[in-house]
Amino acid sequence: MFLSENPEYRKKVKEILPIVEKIVEEVNNLSEKELNEISKNIKIERKKKKKDLVLPNVKDKVILRFAPNPSGPLHIGHARAAVLNDYFAKKYNGKFILRLEDTDPKRVLEDAYDMIKEDLEWLNIKVDETVIQSDRLDIYYKYGEELIKKGLAYVCECSQESFRELRNKGLPCKCRDRDIEENLELWKKMLNGEIDNVVVRLKTDIKHKNPSIRDFPIFRIEKTHHPRVGDKYVYPLMNFSVPIDDHLLGVTHVLRGKDHIVNTEKQKYIYKYFNWDIPEFIHYGILKIEDTVLSTSQIYKGIIEGVYSGWDDIRLGTLRALKRRGIKPEAIYKIMLDIGIKPADVKFSWENLYAINKELIDKEAKRFFFVWNPKKMVVKDADKRVVKLRKHPDRKEFGERELLFNGEVYVVNDEIEEGKMYRLMELFNVVVEKIDDIIIARYHSDDFKIAKKNKAKIIHWIPVDNINKVKVLMPSGEIKEGYAEKDFREVKEDEIIQFERFGFCRIDKKDDEITICCYAHK
RNA sequence: GCUCCGGUGGUGUAGCCCGGCCAAUCAUGCGGGCCUUUCGAGCCCGCGACCCGGGUUCAAAUCCCGGCCGGAGCACCA
Incomplete structure (x- = not known):
């Protein structure tokens, strides 16, 4: 690093090398004790290199867009694009555009428009401007027509199969040479709904090494009902509408997955034909x-x-x-x-x-005992007791909860084995004598150290009376049912709590009968 | 098959562009220990990686070539 910052010293490396080698040898001959002394004196300060994501070629105002397809709410995969765009927009004091790409009526769900907005709000992503592509069909038509007029696009009547066959051989179809007037006429007919089964293709390079780039389509007819546009049925393909919008909206950086690399290449033709500046394209890897x-x-x-x-x-x-x-x-x-x-x-x-x-x-979640697969345990020779526990081990201000031991408790069924010692958390040690329909255990001792010495498992428990029925929905689809301690009653819907030795859960639904929780993670 | 892209510990990530403070960062995970009104919590310690082979160079995770492996695209979807 020294050398890379001071390249003029590079030539001198050869001169210095013998000296360096000599010193290295000396150091190698030092005793361990000496080395330790030295290293004590050298405080290695590793620079904490903060990972700082940066955008290349930032000039003036950064304009970014997040462009989901409104076919459902956002999922964790969308979150990447959304977050990255938002992060950079905030970092560079730029603009975040939400663009809903609804140019395929087959893949539009009316509710999704709102759901996406809600999801972004939840992520705390600020949308500066919202654009809906189905509002902009006339814009796409206008630019499409311009390309036809320039002779750079043509209406193609070939079937998909026959075009592909020619294309794969690098041959143009007969529609390619149609004159501009005729193309415009067909285009009008498309818009008026007079013809069907045609597309508009962009003239690219019919011998391009990637066949899919050869005269790719930019408009198609799709008669499926669209919840927002109704009776129009000429739709642009993304490789047309996207560059048009990106340019018109002033997008400076396009962040998208590697799966769009070919699309980027296609879209560059549009920029070229309109003589527009090409934004910065960034393709990140696929998120599996x-x-x-x-x-x-x-x-x-x-x-x-x-x-x-x-x-x-x-x-x-x-x-x-x-x-x-x-x-x-x-x-x-x-x-x-x-x-x-x-x-x-x-x-x-x-x-x-x-x-x-x-x-x-962790720092906000109150702790409670939850016994799943509960099994009754009778503890012999034990006095009644009251145990007070903090609702949060580090946060006294959360208050205490109370467990009244009166001889019978519930414990997690499959944690118990006959003949073993257990520590009932915060209570005392017991030894299990017999397991039948109920577990028979005998009081052993109070001292926590004894439990440790005997390597007793520390388990949680709840008194058999004053319980709360709980059902926990697990992400695996599994459902855990059991009882929670008395003070669990105070939790509110939407609160996140920790069931000790079980995991964090959010209170999903609660009534007098039962509380439904959703499991987050351990 | 064709076109393109990529390969740093179990996982994520830094470093790669501009070779040398890299016997490789940070987090998570795993293992062990400690503590504590007793956690699957917290704290501490440890484990663990530059895909392989060649080349260039005094010096390669970093540059070049080849291989292997993985991924994506090959729609009148986005």
């Missing part, structure tokens, strides 16, 4: 998310069929599902920044998200 259904269409199907309870079914990777489990938006924001924008593919591991989230909620 372990064991999670993310496909919006698949989720939607599951909801319709009743497999999932809704978009916020906690088995899903939607933001609203994560919210429901007690994952904080800040945690999602942070992990997306941690992952960053490098071009290598990334396997998203939930563990990492959970760790970040835990840090956020």
Whole structure:
């Protein structure tokens, strides 16, 4: 690093080398004791290099856009683009545009427009401007027509198959040479709904090494009902509408996944033909998310069929599902920044998200005992007692909870073995004598040290009376049922708590009968 | 198959552009210990990686070539 900053010294390296070698030898001959002395004196100050994500070529105002397809709410995969764009917009004091890309009526869900806005709000992402592409069809028509007039685009009547066949051989189809007037006439007919089964193609390079770039389509006819535009049915393809909008909106940096690299190449033709400046394109690697259904269409199907309870079914990777489990938006924001924008593919591991989230909620979550798969334990030879515990080990101000021991408790069934000693948390040590329909245990001692010495498992427990029924929905789809201690009654819906030795949960629903919780993570 | 992209511990990440304070960062994970009104909490210590082979160079995680592996695209979707 010294050399890279002072390249003029490079030539001298050869001269210095023998000296360096000599010193190295001397150091190597030092005794361990001497070395330790020296290293004590050298305080190694490693510069804490803060990871700082930067955008290349920042000139004037940075304008970014997040462009989801409104076919469902946002999921963890969308969060990456949303967060990155928002982060840079804030960092450079720029602008964040939300652009809803609804030019495929087959993939538009009316509710999604609002859901996406809600999801962004939840993530604390500030939208400076919202653009809906279906409002802008006339704009696309205008620019499309201009390209036809310039002879750079043409109406193609070929079937998809026959065009592809020619294209793959690098041959133009017969429509390519049609004169401009005729093209314009056909274009008008398209817009008026007089013809069907045609597309408008951009003239690119019919021999381009990537066949999909050869005269790719920029408009198509789609007669599916669109919730926002109704009877129009000429729609631009994304490789046309996207560059048009990006340019018109002044977007300076386009952040998107590597799966769009070919699209970028296609879109550059549009910039070239209109003589527009090309924005900065940044392609980050594919985010693979372990064991999670993310496909919006698949989720939607599951909801319709009743497999999932809704978009916020906690088995899903939607933001609203994560919210429901007690994952904080800040945690999602942070992990997306941690992952960053490098071009290598990334396997998203939930563990990492959970760790970040835990840090956020740990200090706020009240602690309670929850006994799942409860089994009654009768403790012989034990006096009645009252145990007072903090609701949070470090935060006295949260107050205390109270457990009244009167001889019978519930414990987690599968934690108990015959003949073993257990420490009932904050209470005393017992030895299990017999397990039948109930567990028979005998009081052993009070001293915690005895439990430690005997390597007794420290388990939690609740008195058999004054209990609260609890059902915990797990992200795996599993349901844990059991009882929570008396003071659990005070929790409110939406509160995040920790069931000790179990994990963090968000209170989803509560009535006199039972409390439903959603499991976040341990 | 064709086109393009990428490969740093179990996972994520820094360093790569501009070779040398890199016997490689930070976090998570895992292992061990400590503490404590007794946690699956907290604190401390430890473990663990530059895909492989060649080349260039005094010096390669970093540059070049080849291989292997992984991914993406190849739509009248976005």
